[in-house]
Amino acid sequence: MSPHVLILGGTTEARALAARLAARPGVRVTTSLAGRVTRPAAIEGDVRVGGFGGAxxxxAWLREHQVDAVVDATHPFAARITANAARAAAATGVPAVVLRRPGWRPGPGDRWHPAASLTEAAALLPPLGRRVLLTTGRLGLAAFADLPGLYVLARSVEPPEPPLPHGTEILLARGPFTVAGERALLREHRIDVLVTKDSGGAATSAKLTAARELGLPVVVVRRPPPPEGVTVVPDVLQALAALPLPGPAAEPHPG
Incomplete structure (x- = not known):
């Protein structure tokens, strides 16, 4: 029987991994999406949408569908999904790999203020600035709702969930973004502090460069650590190498 790989997806790396596996003869790949984005990009192989009902x-799904390996390639902040995947893999004996792009690192000239959570990020804001570009996604903005006297420009792919900070302006946009575009956005809205999660990757890192160039402080929410005992790899090639699949990896077909 063909080996079956389940990818817990939603990231650029998950789509790239699905393409590599789908191009590999004799391998079946299924990508599972949580369903939070209404118009996901095209994905090679089989796709399912929705939760599993916890670990x-x-x-049970791994057993029923005879899955041979699991790759958790969800967002670095999807801690609950990662924990459930680790528990399910341990319970079934299915090999599991966590694919996490490396986090961002501050460089010369950066004015970063680390925070352990959105609540801690909100507490850091008042002394740093009053006009905030908030790029932490559509969930969790309630942590900033009780801060008075702030202008908040909340950017996300999907409309954020309430409650929102009073007077929030919503900007719906999807990366990748350019440094020139981010610099113009910060200047147009007279932003004096940026709040972001340490998502890593190049698609949304331009805002950090723009903030550095303009001398703006950046509140960076640290990503949660992965569960103990799981194999963590930083890119698609290392994820492929870690999977218990026969034969060499194949390049995806051009399209």
Missing amino acids: DGLA
């Missing part, structure tokens, strides 16, 4: 539900 026990995922374990």
Whole structure:
């Protein structure tokens, strides 16, 4: 029987991995999406949308669909999904790999203020600035809702969930972004502090360069650590190498 790989997706790396596996003869790949984005990009192989019902539900799905390996390639802040995947893999004996792009690192001239959570990020804001570009996604903005006297420009791919800070302006946009575009955005809205999660990757890192060039402080929410005992790899090639699949990896077909 062909080996079956389940990818817990939603990231650029997950799509790239699905393409590599789908191009590999004799390998079946299924990508699972949480369903939070209404118009996901095209993905090679089979796609399912929706949750599994926790770790026990995922374990049952792995058994029912005879999955041979799991790759958790969700967002670095999807801690609950990662924990459930680790528990389900341990319960079923299915090999599991966590694919996490490396986090960002501050460089010369950066004015970064690390925070352990969105709540801690909100607490850091008042002394740093009053006009905020908030790029932490559509969830969790309630942490900033009780801060008075702030202008908040909240950028996300999908409309953010309430409650929102009073007077929030919503900007719906999807990366990748350019440094010139981010610099213009910061100047147009007279932003004096940026708040972001340490998502890593190049698609949304231009805002950090723009903030550095303009001398703006940046509140960076640290990503949660992965569960103990899981194999963590930084890119698609290392994820492929870690999977228990026969034969060499194949390049995806051009399209």
